[in-house]
Amino acid sequence: MRFPRPDARTKAVVAALLAVSLLVTLVVRGRQDLLGVVLALLCVPMVMITAVSVVAARQEDGRRPAATPATPGQPTDGLYGIDADTLETLDPRDAVRVMRERHRGRGSATGEGG
Incomplete structure (x- = not known):
């Protein structure tokens, strides 16, 4: 038993x-x-x-599953379109700024654009 x-x-x-x-x-x-x-x-x-x-x-x-599952093919950790090489070349402040701009849908991965 x-x-x-x-x-x-x-x-x-x-x-x-x-x-x-x-x-x-x-x-x-x-x-x-x-x-x-x-x-x-x-x-x-x-x-x-x-x-x-x-x-x-x-x-x-x-640990209960989230109400909205992640979209397939899209990273869930918030690092949209930035790879390790790009992060190594950026200053930490620039990296944060670029990530915020990417999250808001403005600019490119290099931080250029308006």
Whole structure:
């Protein structure tokens, strides 16, 4: 029998519940011996697992497909018509200006035009 892997939200909830229960046990018992140290040290990884799982769950939400798919044959990274050689020859400020002009539909790849 195979169990399905829990998603990030489930991991975050379980780790948070474990961290809270360990912390409550530590506070209620008030032990200042080896068991208290172990409980305190177990709280730290549970909180870290909770934080990482929450971040992973947020990233999963961000990976949903966009409402408008990209047009085939058109680059999706915003570098329309400028290759690596052109970018190497331009000053960074010129490159930004050229990219803005190209994005607005004015000028050529060399920055000439009005």
